Amino acid sequence: MTQQPDRQPAAEGAGPADAAPPMMAVRDLRRSFGTGANAVHALRGVSFEARRGELTALKGRSGSGKTTLLNLAGGLDTPSGGTVELDGTDLSTLDEDGLLALRRDRIGFVFQSFGLIPVLTAAENVGVPLRMRKVPARQREERVRTLLALVGLAEHAEQRPGELSGGQQQRVALARALANEPALIIADEPTGQLDSETGRSIMRLLRAVVRSEGVTALVATHDPQLMELADRVVELRDGRIVEPAAADR
Template identity: 85%
Template structure:
């Protein structure tokens, strides 16, 4: 599903250059939940940005579902992110003035999905994440865990092949964090989607199919 080969990413030039990634290679199988672990500054977010097509490597390549991201122009990358990748962020990233249902529907509006089909998909996804009764509530009326569930539903809106989650439990208490990881685990099984999640919580890693560890921009402990 995802193949990263010899990824390097540097910021700046000369002696002041920061080498965020130093030759990272790994694969993610289709329908698998992979946890990416590492301390702050290890390169996790940089790697997620490269896999998600939000940034380009200094050297190396990322292939997503058979497509080399380096071969896509900005329009192609935008289409890839819209159609094939869903994103879940630590800060939830919901639009405050929109209801839960409206937030979930945003990606489908961008693709101009017909209203009837969009509303049906929103209902299905909110039920999937356990929020069928909260469709008309706005983010400020929801708990942190509920907001993140809305974010997961939104990430699934366009039926992506891959979901990328950057510390999705970072602002949640431990039990709520576990519930979000269990939800991602369930999504992998029910939707057949592939998930790459960055986390530093060992308890959450136990729910993953595989763990890839980054240290100082290098893979040091990929686990089957």
């Protein structure tokens, strides 16, 4: 049975689309490290769904299982039990080549440390995923221009990461994550190195982009103010989803 996250306000435009299959479905997901008495159970039967155009925030203390869940959702790790489905595809049915193609074509990653290539300009960083897919130059350049404009950095295309503020670098990272028109964006503490106001600005941008691009986002964060901007919040504690109190249901 699917466990319910602790808050599920209706997204803008909610209606018939809610009846559509979820973009991501996590079913009884379990992940253990080690065996026997020394085994560490990072996830203990986690289940939830996320829909297209929806931002789901993961909350929980360090060690609660957030990063493990992100790694499994992104096809970077293999569960001990349960499944992750992305747009109807069960990740456990894919071999290494299939997972590589999935991460390249269907998932965008945003990291706390930005992960930009220092010697490349903002435009070149955004274009890296498109080069990997051998997208023709003219099409690639048009997509890069569109994305930099989307995140408000059209005038900074030729600047390198070291010439940009932290918030601007994270905007470049978000544009890069969107380059291949992914189904899912995974962000691990994307505002962790930013001041509170810049972090809130990045989260507002991420939410707006998720809705405008029709992408699903799974974001791990510690900041309660940022959780307020999510469409739903999934709280983890000791590898399990925390059920909402009866008064909150």
